[in-house]
Amino acid sequence: MKYTNEEYSKYLDKKVPKSPLLKNMLFAFLIGGAICCVGQGFSDFYKTVLGLETEAVKTATSITMIFLGALFTGLNLYDDLAKYAGAGTLVPITGFANSIVSPAMEFKREGYILGLAAKMFTIAGPVLVYGISASIAVGFLYYIAMAVVGGGM
């Protein structure tokens, strides 16, 4: 074998089967869309049937979807769906619940403190860190913009 690393890397790129992008995107769209429709259904239910305020509707819908994501993770079903859905199950808030509940379940054997609690945010941790950081940055920019332009913006 007389390949250099670069030549081998090029050769490997040609040999490796690619992910079925179109199929993956279609499944992500359909299943992710279906999850969002369920969320919309709960939102409508809380608004029209229970007559909650708009802010309360948002909170109640998020709580319900997070609960369902956690429940289906606990029932060993969420990962089976995610195998087909990919980003369709990752992006909605149910995916966030899955990323916290799955390590919590798995690392419980190492104890409730250094196992479950410590490992709970191994996947979701970066989302929280950068999500909260981004919201602070955006909030700060908004504050400056408001101060400069004034309330008429």
Next chain:
Amino acid sequence: MPERLGKQTVALGKDVSILSFSTVAGRKEGEGPLSSYFDTIMEEATWGEKSWEKAESKMQKTVVQNAVDSAGLTLGDINYIFAGDLLNQCIGSSFGLRELGIPFFGLYGACSTMAEGLSLASMLIDGGFAQKTAAVTSSHFCTAERQYRNPLEYGGQRPPTAQWTVTGAGALVLSEGGKGPYVTHITTGKIVDMGVKDANNMGGAMAPAAVSTLEAHFNDTGRSPDFYDLIVTGDLGFVGREIAAELLGNDGYDMSKNYNDCGCMIFERKKQDAHAGGSGCGCSASVLCGYIMKEMMKGTFCNVLFVATGALMSPTTLLQGDSIPSIAHAVAISANSPKS
């Protein structure tokens, strides 16, 4: 007397026989094409234990005990055992074998461990240091996933090059003399790193190591691929097997007739959703100690070249952006005595 051939190979001088062998496999493996060759199939992943790690230790203990029993020996007859697995600090081996009271050498060769252990266990006998030795290794899908990748219930998508860690273990008992099959040649691999960084394409990372060791074996022994009834690599999977065969073909070694890979043999690719095939120490170990040894005993294969492959990275080196160093060790097994 053993004889050194070329740079990497040794031809054993004594008759070093494989006296007995034993396997245990997980449920998914038990539903695969090699199902009937496994001695024990685990009903569920914890196998009656409190954790997957404990289950993996039990797998090693069980196969060693079964192999020793079926050789008609007792644990005290075994002079040395070589053992290893994928887990940090090789706990599958040390916890599994701690009650057996056999002089113990722990190995880490990633998925090449079966060939590494078999090499050393054979050499000890050939060098006159032991009469009876054993080699064992295991892997477990659940213990490997949580150490190398994500929690089992995490909703991730696997690319087509990803391999499935085999839940399985295999053990061999070796003896000086005996009726065979005999370990005749050992080609020890060098670490090969072609700069592949994708942990989801281990077959592609390890294929050059398998090619390097196979070419060394052919050069050192003067044999060509058609000397063997079966040449089998450990866990290159569907992607790596094709690459290895093509690279060897480019260098003038025809692998089209008798070459296969344990990772391709253990699962049905489409039906079992195995993506690029099986991997893990238990992949080559359970195929060697199950299918290959049983078929050799039946006389289907006379000469087999077993080449277990290993990817020697860790989760830390992957996160730090390092490439994957790989290795492959070859062991030639024959129904004919090397003295004949």
